[in-house]
Amino acid sequence: MVEASGLAIGLVEICFFVVAATGIKRCVPAYRQLDLLTFYWLAFTVLTGIWEASYIIDYAEVRQGAVALVGSGRHVWSSDYTLDYLLPWKLATIFYAEYGAYADRLYMARPGVWSRIIEGTHAAYCAVFSCGFFWAVRMDWKRRAVVFKSVAMGCQLMNSILYMGQYFIQMTEKGSANYPSPSFPAGPALMKRPFMYVNVFWTFLPALIIILDLRRSSPKP
Numbered sequence: 244m245v246e247a248s249g250l251a252i253g254l255v256e257i258c259f260f261v262v263a264a265t266g267i268k269r270c271v272p273a274y275r276q277l278d279l280l281t282f283y284w285l286a287f288t289v290l291t292g293i294w295e296a297s298y299i300i301d302y303a304e305v306r307q308g309a310v311a312l313v314g315s316g317r318h319v320w321s322s323d324y325t326l327d328y329l330l331p332w333k334l335a336t337i338f339y340a341e342y343g344a345y346a347d348r349l350y351m352a353r354p355g356v357w358s359r360i361i362e363g364t365h366a367a368y369c370a371v372f373s374c375g376f377f378w379a380v381r382m383d384w385k386r387r388a389v390v391f392k393s394v395a396m397g398c399q400l401m402n403s404i405l406y407m408g409q410y411f412i413q414m415t416e417k418g419s420a421n422y423p424s425p426s427f428p429a430g431p432a433l434m435k436r437p438f439m440y441v442n443v444f445w446t447f448l449p450a451l452i453i454i455l456d457l458r459r460s461s462p463k464p
Contacts, residue, residue: 245326249319249337252328259329260290273381280455281392284448285373288395290331292370295362297335302355308340309351318345346438347410348420348427361406368398392456396449403446410439 247255264286268274274282298305312318319341328334343350343358350358376391413419414429423429433439 246323247326249322249324249328249341252324252326252334253320253338256329256331256334260287271381273383274377277380278455280448281452284452285376285392285395288369288373288399289377292366292373293331294335294339295366295370297332298339298362299359299366301332301336302359304336305339305343306351306353306355308337309343312340312344313351342438346436349413352420357409361402365399365402369395369402372398392452396452399445399449400453403442403449407442407446 261283264283267286268277268282319337322337324337328337339350347358349355352358372391372395376388376395379385379388379391410421413421414423416422421427428435430436
């Protein structure tokens with residue numbers, strides 16, 4: 244079977260998302276009025292919800308993959324996978340394994356309760372309400388669309404802040420799986436755990452959307 248590196252598969256998945264989202268935006272008249280940031284980020288939040296559901300459902304497989312990566316020292320980015328890993332629910336298993344192995348070790352902990360709470364609440368309150376936002380926009384339910392978007396982005400921002408705050412606390416606790424060690428270094432500003440930087444998007448983009456909406460809704464002098 245044809246194989247490709249994890250990095251290539253990830254990039255192709257993002258390209259598929261952009262093409263599909265752009266096609267939907269052009270085909271649905273109601274979506275054409277949405278600003279690009281709001282449309283693409285909430286659409287990506289829906290996709291993220293699919294990944295998160297896959298992580299929770301296939302947690303045992305993700306954990307096994309993360310343990311294997313740590314044991315071998317390999318990374319998903321440079322490992323080869325069959326093209327069926329382009330499916331979002333399969334892609335999630337390998338990239339969460341990478342995240343658990345080299346960013347947040349609690350994602351590969353045997354109980355794994357905290358990580359599944361974070362992912363589950365994001366899927367339930369951010370991805371689901373993002374879906375509600377798109378439905379409300381299409382149905383021209385303006386007030387409901389505002390509520391759906393506000394809940395989705397507000398919950399996403401708070402989810403990210405709580406997650407990162409707890410992560411930094413864990414890094415100070417010697418008994419934590421995320422405590423820096425020779426086998427799991429952090430480096431200055433988490434430079435040795437670069438995958439953690441994906442959380443920047445889930446923190447600043449919802450904040451930016453909220454700020455822009457507040458500016459738009461402010462009464463004009």
